[in-house]
Amino acid sequence: MSIERIVFAVAGAFILISLLLAHYVSPYWMWFTAFVGLNLFQSAFTGFCPLALILKKMGKKTGPAF
Structure with a gap:
């Protein structure tokens, strides 16, 4: 997996997780979103x-995002 796709995946996961936390725990999680x-x-x-x-320093390769 390329750096771009990892960044997209992590950002999407963070957004979804923070939305769930904002709904079930505290609305202040919207600041993280x-x-x-x-x-x-x-x-x-x-x-x-x-x-x-960070991913580049770990040796991941860049590639076309789409």
Whole structure:
């Protein structure tokens, strides 16, 4: 799996998990959802993604996202 697909999968999982936590535990988990969304938004313009840097250092290969 390429770095791009891992980033998409992790971001999607974080969003779904935080939405479940906001529904069942506390609405404050929506702040985590907003953080993930903002990080995805800024990475689209800047190209900076902390998870992508970590995965690259771990030896994962980049590839076409679509």
